[in-house]
Amino acid sequence: MDTSNLKKVDIIFSKVDNPLQILDKALQKSPDDIINEIIDSGLKGRGGAGFPTGLKWKFTKNEDSDVKYVICNADEGEPGTFKDRQIIEEVPEKIFIGMALAAYCIGAKEAYMYLRGEYNFLKKDIIPKMEWFNNEIKNRGLDVTLYLRSGSGAYICGEESALFESMEGKRGEPRNKPPYPTKAGYNNKPTSINNVETLVFVTMIQHLGVEEFKKLGTKDSRGSKVFSISGDTPIPGIYELELGMKVSDFVREFGDGDTKAVQIGGASGFCVPRKNFENTIIGFEGIPTGGSVMLFNSSRSMYNILHNYLDFFVEESCAQCTPCRAGLQQLLKGIEAIKRREKPASYLNELIKLSQTMKVASKCGLGQSVANPFVSIVENFKEEIIF
Amino acid sequence: MQEQNELIKILVEKHGRTRNALMPILQDIVAEKQFLEPSDIALVAEELDLSAADVYGTATFYTFLDTVPRGKNVIRVCKTISCYMSGKDEIINALEKVLNIKVGDTTVDKQFTLLTANCMGWCHKGPVMLINDDVYHSLTPEAAIEIVQQYKEKSKN
Numbered sequence: 369m370d371t372s373n374l375k376k377v378d379i380i381f382s383k384v385d386n387p388l389q390i391l392d393k394a395l396q397k398s399p400d401d402i403i404n405e406i407i408d409s410g411l412k413g414r415g416g417a418g419f420p421t422g423l424k425w426k427f428t429k430n431e432d433s434d435v436k437y438v439i440c441n442a443d444e445g446e447p448g449t450f451k452d453r454q455i456i457e458e459v460p461e462k463i464f465i466g467m468a469l470a471a472y473c474i475g476a477k478e479a480y481m482y483l484r485g486e487y488n489f490l491k492k493d494i495i496p497k498m499e500w501f502n503n504e505i506k507n508r509g510l511d512v513t514l515y516l517r518s519g520s521g522a523y524i525c526g527e528e529s530a531l532f533e534s535m536e537g538k539r540g541e542p543r544n545k546p547p548y549p550t551k552a553g554y555n556n557k558p559t560s561i562n563n564v565e566t567l568v569f570v571t572m573i574q575h576l577g578v579e580e581f582k583k584l585g586t587k588d589s590r591g592s593k594v595f596s597i598s599g600d601t602p603i604p605g606i607y608e609l610e611l612g613m614k615v616s617d618f619v620r621e622f623g624d625g626d627t628k629a630v631q632i633g634g635a636s637g638f639c640v641p642r643k644n645f646e647n648t649i650i651g652f653e654g655i656p657t658g659g660s661v662m663l664f665n666s667s668r669s670m671y672n673i674l675h676n677y678l679d680f681f682v683e684e685s686c687a688q689c690t691p692c693r694a695g696l697q698q699l700l701k702g703i704e705a706i707k708r709r710e711k712p713a714s715y716l717n718e719l720i721k722l723s724q725t726m727k728v729a730s731k732c733g734l735g736q737s738v739a740n741p742f743v744s745i746v747e748n749f750k751e752e753i754i755f
Numbered sequence: 756m757q758e759q760n761e762l763i764k765i766l767v768e769k770h771g772r773t774r775n776a777l778m779p780i781l782q783d784i785v786a787e788k789q790f791l792e793p794s795d796i797a798l799v800a801e802e803l804d805l806s807a808a809d810v811y812g813t814a815t816f817y818t819f820l821d822t823v824p825r826g827k828n829v830i831r832v833c834k835t836i837s838c839y840m841s842g843k844d845e846i847i848n849a850l851e852k853v854l855n856i857k858v859g860d861t862t863v864d865k866q867f868t869l870l871t872a873n874c875m876g877w878c879h880k881g882p883v884m885l886i887n888d889d890v891y892h893s894l895t896p897e898a899a900i901e902i903v904q905q906y907k908e909k910s911k912n
């Protein structure tokens with residue numbers, strides 16, 4: 369591993385002796401000062417979309433409303449992603465501090481963590497820790513309370529507006545945007561929603577200082593990122609790495625010597641074939657990711673992989689809009705028909721066009737991103753899909 | 756019926772009567788009895804002053820809020836990509852055999868329901884299954900059978 373070009377980092381999981389000191393130190397600053405620091409740090413959301421965190425907080429702060437909310441998105445449902453679970457298990461207090469600071473900065477009194485139902489087993493640890501933390505912030509005179517809410521097995525509820533619907537006791541169907549959450553989120557009030565890891569970075573930027581954070585990564589991808597690595601690798605697991613690395617360097621470290629493709633960003637991400645390893649960057653300037661990286665070696669059928677992804681989307685689509693609902697059915701039936709020789713290979717081009725239509729016509733990120741895996745797998749592994 | 760009334764009354768007291776309390780209430784009912792009966796839905800709707808259709812609409816959206824009868828132990832085997840690659844089919848076959856049911860079914864003694872589910876956040880340690888809220892990862896067919904046997908033993912005592 370000495371020859372590695374990857375820079376391993378230990379920010380997220382590092383143990384801090386007295387984490388509440390981070391909170392105390394930060395609370396001596398004004399909300400605007402903290403927000404400006406986060407903007408300056410270049411921190412972008414770690415949930416996948418990569419929106420600048422400081423700006424999100426600024427927009428929410430600037431909304432004129434007595435009631436505002438902070439939400440920590442712990443719905444982690446993207447296939448191949450499991451880092452938030454480990455963060456919640458190992459350093460929950462760093463998440464809580466991030467939530468409390470978000471509330472302090474935007475002017476919210478309630479901060480919710482929305483934890484996926486699959487992680488219910490974490491509750492017995494999290495709930496007492498949250499109670500302890502609530503007490504600590506009360507003692508500091510901060511009028512903020514943290515709450516826990518649970519999901520019930522629906523991937524789409526990780527999409528922010530579906531998450532609000534779910535918390536409001538409704539079906540998890542995404543809303544039209546605009547309005548954006550910063551204006552009308554949970555209960556139609558200004559809401560700042562962030563991924564688990566993003567909130568821990570906020571805490572750690574307060575702890576280490578903006579300059580330390582900025583030393584890592586590239587101009588477009590500041591800092592490090594926790595990766596969830598699985599598939600054909602001898603060392604699957606959770607790794608914090610500097611952003612902006614080449615896929616080839618990544619494969620050298622994590623591959624099994626026979627890697628033919630890497631899927632970056634989960635089922636809704638992109639498939640990179642071997643010939644592109646050298647010129648593809650993992651980061652916001654290349655392929656952005658919520659942290660899921662999956663390796664496939666030459667024993668794997670890319671047809672089966674694509675089929676598994678499409679099965680996933682068919683089941684997890686909320687089915688409220690036609691392009692996504694009908695499009696997914698057609699893509700799945702389409703590749704099956706080509707495999708069975710009921711449709712000519714040229715039919716693949718029509719399916720690609722269909723997925724691109726879904727990208728523009730679907731209501732939310734789920735339908736919009738199906739083209740990512742579909743086109744990148746079909747175009748790079750045409751033979752495997754057809755024969 | 757009496758017991759059911761009590762449970763729902765307690766939950767409504769605990770979580771409140773607003774629509775925002777609906778998910779926590781339904782989740783707690785399922786935690787207690789594994790699925791929602793039509794009468795549960797009707798009662799919750801009445802307590803929260805919602806239409807039963809509305810409550811039913813919410814419940815049926817969520818995989819974990821079952822509205823059909825389920826066994827005391829609900830097994831969900833992950834079938835998404837990493838677990839598919841690490842052998843979820845063998846796990847499902849082994850479980851079908853030891854429980855003598857197919858995926859989707861419940862054993863005659865109502866002790867087990869066998870289901871599949873999507874990615875559970877343990878992709879580096881597949882194959883994975885949940886039994887109720889508990890996670891079992893890095894499964895082999897033998898280990899999966901052994902775990903189910905332990906639940907069977909427990910239910911006897």
Ligand SMILES: Cc1cc2nc3c(=O)[nH]c(=O)nc-3n(C[C@H](O)[C@H](O)[C@H](O)COP(=O)(O)O)c2cc1C
Pocket residue numbers: 412413414415416417418419421441442443444445446523524525526527528529561562563564566567732733734
């Ligand atoms: C289908 C879908 C699923 C999503 N699931 C998650 C999720 O599980 N966790 C998450 O943090 N963001 C998820 N997101 C992104 C959120 O909508 C939102 O952008 C994010 O929580 C913002 O936090 P960040 O800026 O800190 O990344 C999902 C988006 C889509 C379209």
Ligand code: SF4
Pocket residue numbers: 524541542684685686687688689690692693730731732733734735736
């Ligand atoms: S794109 Fe799919 S998941 Fe998103 S709103 Fe439309 S049907 Fe629902």
Ligand code: FES
Pocket residue numbers: 447448449833834835836837838839873874875876877878881883
């Ligand atoms: S694919 Fe099975 S836990 Fe993620």
